[in-house]
Amino acid sequence: MTHQTVLSVDDVTQADQATLKRLDIDAFMLVDRVAKALFEQFKQLGHLKQKPNVLVMAGPGNNGADGLMFAHYLKQHLPVVTTVFIGDETHASPPVKQALKTLDDVVKIDPTQTLKAIPKQLTHEIVIDALFGIHLNRPLDGVYQAAVNHINALNCHVISIDIPTGVNASNGLAYPDTIKADETYVIYPYKPGTFMQDAPDYHGNIYAIDVGIKPHQQTVFQTVLPLHKATLKKRRLNTHKYDYGMALIIGGHKGMEGAPYLSAKAALSSGTGLVKIAYDSTAKLIPISTPEIQKHRTNDVEEVYHMLQKVDVIVFGVGLSRENDDYKALLKHCIQLKKHIIVDADGLHYLKPWLHSTLDMSRVVITPHMGELAHLFDVSSKTVKTDPLNYMKQLTDQGLTVLLKGVTNIIAHQNQRYYIPVKLPALAKAGSGDVLSGIVATFIKQTPHDLPHALIQAVMLQTHATKHVLKTKHEATILPTDIINALSSGLNVLK
Numbered sequence: 001m002t003h004q005t006v007l008s009v010d011d012v013t014q015a016d017q018a019t020l021k022r023l024d025i026d027a028f029m030l031v032d033r034v035a036k037a038l039f040e041q042f043k044q045l046g047h048l049k050q051k052p053n054v055l056v057m058a059g060p061g062n063n064g065a066d067g068l069m070f071a072h073y074l075k076q077h078l079p080v081v082t083t084v085f086i087g088d089e090t091h092a093s094p095p096v097k098q099a100l101k102t103l104d105d106v107v108k109i110d111p112t113q114t115l116k117a118i119p120k121q122l123t124h125e126i127v128i129d130a131l132f133g134i135h136l137n138r139p140l141d142g143v144y145q146a147a148v149n150h151i152n153a154l155n156c157h158v159i160s161i162d163i164p165t166g167v168n169a170s171n172g173l174a175y176p177d178t179i180k181a182d183e184t185y186v187i188y189p190y191k192p193g194t195f196m197q198d199a200p201d202y203h204g205n206i207y208a209i210d211v212g213i214k215p216h217q218q219t220v221f222q223t224v225l226p227l228h229k230a231t232l233k234k235r236r237l238n239t240h241k242y243d244y245g246m247a248l249i250i251g252g253h254k255g256m257e258g259a260p261y262l263s264a265k266a267a268l269s270s271g272t273g274l275v276k277i278a279y280d281s282t283a284k285l286i287p288i289s290t291p292e293i294q295k296h297r298t299n300d301v302e303e304v305y306h307m308l309q310k311v312d313v314i315v316f317g318v319g320l321s322r323e324n325d326d327y328k329a330l331l332k333h334c335i336q337l338k339k340h341i342i343v344d345a346d347g348l349h350y351l352k353p354w355l356h357s358t359l360d361m362s363r364v365v366i367t368p369h370m371g372e373l374a375h376l377f378d379v380s381s382k383t384v385k386t387d388p389l390n391y392m393k394q395l396t397d398q399g400l401t402v403l404l405k406g407v408t409n410i411i412a413h414q415n416q417r418y419y420i421p422v423k424l425p426a427l428a429k430a431g432s433g434d435v436l437s438g439i440v441a442t443f444i445k446q447t448p449h450d451l452p453h454a455l456i457q458a459v460m461l462q463t464h465a466t467k468h469v470l471k472t473k474h475e476a477t478i479l480p481t482d483i484i485n486a487l488s489s490g491l492n493v494l495k
Contacts, residue, residue: 012213250278315344364399
């Protein structure tokens with residue numbers, strides 16, 4: 001499995017300083033190193049061949065210095081490179097000041113001015129966005145806001161350096177005025193905001209520019225994983241269903257009977273040997289086309305206790321509702337049995353009272369989206385979205401393993417964090433999370449002592465199955481059952 005490092009913004013700053021010391025160079029020399037690498041990436045992608053007119057828009061920080069020196073190398077090979085610096089030169093970073101001395105014909109615009117100084121007679125085919133980098137943590141205003149809107153209105157190819165101006169590098173949220181890039185040349189290592197929330201809608205194609213910046217120290221190991229097929233172990237000839245696990249799906253309140261069915265079918269279709277559903281007493285056992293799934297409507301939660309003894313993995317909460325407090329005690333009992341448990345959907349409501357308790361949560365996996373994560377902390381979704389990694393850490397500190405679902409699925413376990421950029425709007429449909437929970441159950445049975453690996457495999461399988469369905473169906477029309485039926489396409493079976 002290929003690991004590509006992700007560093008927090010603070011860790012990047014420390015890594016930059018450590019790199020300067022290790023390479024025995026100063027900050028401007030590192031900027032120059034970055035600029036040369038940016039130019040090589042630009043050249044490698046074939047942009048030089050068309051001899052485009054290029055507009056470089058640079059800001060007052062080190063991101064702007066990267067852009068200015070990038071312009072310096074572009075000018076040596078292209079006939080028209082218009083370089084615009086926006087900022088108070090007296091308060092600009094030292095590398096920016098040095099870069100400005102290196103370039104001729106830079107259009108300088110003070111923050112109190114307007115964009116009228118930009119030459120209007122030229123048509124630009126490519127714009128380089130180097131206004132603000134990873135340290136931007138507030139909305140833009142004034143001339144910077146105007147510059148972003150100017151670039152977006154040009155209707156030409158936009159290349160952002162490190163991260164599109166207006167995207168928060170810590171959480172991936174886009175401020176109201178944000179560059180819409182076609183390409184982003186990320187100065188490796190990656191930052192969390194490269195992958196999270198709004199960012200994938202703004203950065204276009206990502207290219208990692210490695211100039212030798214290495215992690216200095218990390219309190220949390222973070223990596224982004226490329227997509228690959230999930231691996232399923234080949235079955236022995238002398239084998240039986242219990243070798244592949246028994247999963248119990250607890251859920252299915254009246255009107256939500258389909259949720260546990262989807263989890264159960266996904267578990268069975270991805271390799272679990274035996275699957276049972278313990279429906280809520282209010283559920284109607286509607287006819288289901290999968291006779292292989294054992295279905296039980298429990299008239300009393302006490303009945304579920306007797307079903308737990310031989311179970312390997314429990315999926316708790318899918319379609320359950322929040323109306324029966326008996327489930328709170330049931331979940332506690334499941335945890336105390338030291339069973340592997342995937343808690344999803346309304347199950348998170350019943351887990352919340354046990355957070356910060358003395359219960360051993362080391363076998364508990366939760367699979368929330370942002371709204372459900374917010375519910376666990378009794379805060380708004382907006383609050384969680386500004387710092388989701390911190391909220392995830394509070395949960396992993398209690399022993400939980402977390403799979404945060406989104407445009408990039410993030411798996412957190414102890415001091416490990418894995419980013420999987422699935423980028424599948426097709427999964428934004430009721431039932432997709434239920435399918436994932438069922439798949440997770442299969443892989444937890446396969447690698448019960450490596451929960452992160454099990455979650456990674458489950459996400460990969462759902463992702464590849466969805467991509468397979470996308471070959472013949474539009475993303476808006478895909479159903480969770482389509483994904484279940486395509487699970488075999490996402491498997492790499494070991495010999």
